[in-house]
Amino acid sequence: MKKLLVLSMTLVTLIGCTSQKMMSIYHTQGVEITQNSSGDDIVNKYTTSIPFKTLHASLPICIAQELDNNPVVLTSENYFGSPWWYSYNLPSQQSITLNRGETIKLVEGKQVVVNAVTDYQRNTKYFVSYTLTATRNQHSINYLFSNIKQAPQYTGSINDGFNNVKTEQRSHPDLVIEALNKEAIKIQSCLLK
16 A cells, blocks of 8 residues: 555656646647657747738838847846746856847848747746748738747756747747737738838
């Protein structure tokens, strides 16, 4: 009986430490899942298309106005980590600033390719970096997000910059896709003004 109790407690502990995959992300329209070199499922690309009737602005101009690729500061102070663990403060730790470079990489014909960064909030702030290829079609703008990575603003003791977005619940892939949708909607709103 004692062995069964110990085995049960061990299993509960192990199950509690593993992160469950967010199954809904596998069924989200436009999301492409692939595996990284470690065999983890990651969000590889996301595509969405937004229709329009008449555009009143230029796609490159709206992208330049609405998206940014400003430097991002990641710090190990005030780490909030998991909702199951206490937060802690590491005031002696260093911050790193990641310089992001120019936003617009290429404008060719009806396509604009950009590098940008956005964010979302989940217990703490997370930054999402991506490459966007926006293509103007006859009645819609197609938004292809690739090279999607994220980093928490407060990193804890390991400050390794941006990483792939895993499909695990603790990686919040749904909130990453929501943040990317907001970027597309900002551009589309500008185009329709």
